[in-house]
Amino acid sequence: MTSFLKTFGLGILYFILLPFLLIYLILMGIYLFFKNIVYIFLYKNKSYKDDLFTKEDKAFKILKGNHYANSNSYFKDNVTKNNEVVTKEEKKESDGKIIYQTTNIYISDPSKIKDMDKYFNNGNKMIENNNDDEIPYIEVNNVEEDEEKQTSSYEGLSSLKRINAERDNYEDDDDIK
Amino acid sequence: MKMMTILNSLYLNKFFDVSWKVLLVIFFIVVIVFILFGLIGMLIRYILKVQSKAVDKDMAYLVTSRVCDNSKDFKKFAHIKSMDRFFKASLYPFIFFLITLILYLVYHLVFKEHPWLESIYDRETGIASLFYIFDFSNVTYVPPLGFDFDKLIIIEPSPFTDERIFNYFIFFFLIIGLVWYLINVMAYIARNYRISKMSKKIYSANLDKMDLSSFYNKNIVDTTSSDEKEDKTKEDID
Numbered sequence: 001m002t003s004f005l006k007t008f009g010l011g012i013l014y015f016i017l018l019p020f021l022l023i024y025l026i027l028m029g030i031y032l033f034f035k036n037i038v039y040i041f042l043y044k045n046k047s048y049k050d051d052l053f054t055k056e057d058k059a060f061k062i063l064k065g066n067h068y069a070n071s072n073s074y075f076k077d078n079v080t081k082n083n084e085v086v087t088k089e090e091k092k093e094s095d096g097k098i099i100y101q102t103t104n105i106y107i108s109d110p111s112k113i114k115d116m117d118k119y120f121n122n123g124n125k126m127i128e129n130n131n132d133d134e135i136p137y138i139e140v141n142n143v144e145e146d147e148e149k150q151t152s153s154y155e156g157l158s159s160l161k162r163i164n165a166e167r168d169n170y171e172d173d174d175d176i177k
Numbered sequence: 178m179k180m181m182t183i184l185n186s187l188y189l190n191k192f193f194d195v196s197w198k199v200l201l202v203i204f205f206i207v208v209i210v211f212i213l214f215g216l217i218g219m220l221i222r223y224i225l226k227v228q229s230k231a232v233d234k235d236m237a238y239l240v241t242s243r244v245c246d247n248s249k250d251f252k253k254f255a256h257i258k259s260m261d262r263f264f265k266a267s268l269y270p271f272i273f274f275l276i277t278l279i280l281y282l283v284y285h286l287v288f289k290e291h292p293w294l295e296s297i298y299d300r301e302t303g304i305a306s307l308f309y310i311f312d313f314s315n316v317t318y319v320p321p322l323g324f325d326f327d328k329l330i331i332i333e334p335s336p337f338t339d340e341r342i343f344n345y346f347i348f349f350f351l352i353i354g355l356v357w358y359l360i361n362v363m364a365y366i367a368r369n370y371r372i373s374k375m376s377k378k379i380y381s382a383n384l385d386k387m388d389l390s391s392f393y394n395k396n397i398v399d400t401t402s403s404d405e406k407e408d409k410t411k412e413d414i415d
Binding site for chain 1: 208210211212213214215216217218219238239241242243244245250254257258260263264267358359362363365366
């Protein structure tokens with residue numbers, strides 16, 4: 001009953017205000033029509049938006065950095081939502097320290113990655129293709145220096161292979177049980 | 178008293194006998210009209226709310242990256258982006274307006290006998306020729322709440338001709354362009370409202386919802402109960 005009365009009351013209010021709202025809308029429409037014409041000239045003049053463009057670039061760079069720092073970042077959730085992400089780890093040695101270099105491989109349609117490249121890398125070559133299987137991937141180059149990293153029986157394998165191996169082992173254990 | 182009874186018998190009885198049904202119908206029609214207005218208004222409000230969310234989409238990364246860190250910048254960039262959106266969105270209605278203009282010019286160049294300021298709602302050649310027209314000019318009022326509809330003149334729709342078809346198309350493109358453009362204007366107004374609202378909300382130093390007592394009392398008040406303390410000491414001894 002309250003919702004009915006509320007709708008009824010709003011109906012009376014809108015009925016009374018309708019002509020005024022329409023007049024306001026039409027006047028605003030005429031004003032924006034002329035503003036649109038002015039905007040055409042501003043649109044050609046790119047300096048009008050320079051400040052915004054620089055700020056946008058800066059924001060993308062910051063968010064890109066956050067993405068690398070945090071794997072559950074905005075970009076992973078939104079841009080690569082439907083992409084399958086596989087993380088590959090490589091062990092390297094330099095100056096006597098063990099370095100683990102992680103590489104994220106995005107298996108998806110290349111068009112999206114091209115868009116990401118356009119936004120993130122400003123034309124620098126970021127996307128590479130494996131000649132063997134033609135999977136496009138983005139190198140993250142998230143270099144971690146970890147001298148005390150625990151060794152396991154799966155060391156040296158990529159994470160995908162490691163997951164498969166762990167799963168196989170788990171299934172074997174089930175069979176024994 | 179006698180006078181009243183005579184009046185009653187002559188007029189009021191008749192009025193209530195006949196008119197209460199009419200009044201009831203009018204009352205229901207008025208209620209339905211207001212309810213419909215209310216529902217349409219609520220629907221428009223909901224649509225405007227959805228359209229205003231475009232501001233969030235445009236400004237989310239500038240705000241989350243803290244590049245845009247004050248309300249002045251937020252307003253400035255949001256207004257540029259909002260205008261940008263409006264400009265791009267209003268290109269489509271302008272295409273319709275352009276088609277309307279071309280059709281209008283062609284119509285008046287082909288059918289030169291029609292004046293340039295002829296209404297497209299004209300009964301003979303305009304959009305009105307598509308519909309039934311009810312001419313109430315001869316209808317008379319019958320008290321208390323009635324009309325003599327015998328004198329109502331109904332004009333039937335006219336058959337299609339080249340002139341009429343031209344006007345129908347002009348009307349069709351004009352009305353679509355106009356409605357589309359006004360919807361875009363509404364969206365622009367909704368976005369502006371959201372920009373002003375968000376610029377106040379995001380950068381306001383509002384401590385209303387923050388529980389500052391938790392900060393101050395963190396190291397002062399021990400919130401653990403005596404039972405929990407006993408349990409802890411037991412665990413320590415074990």
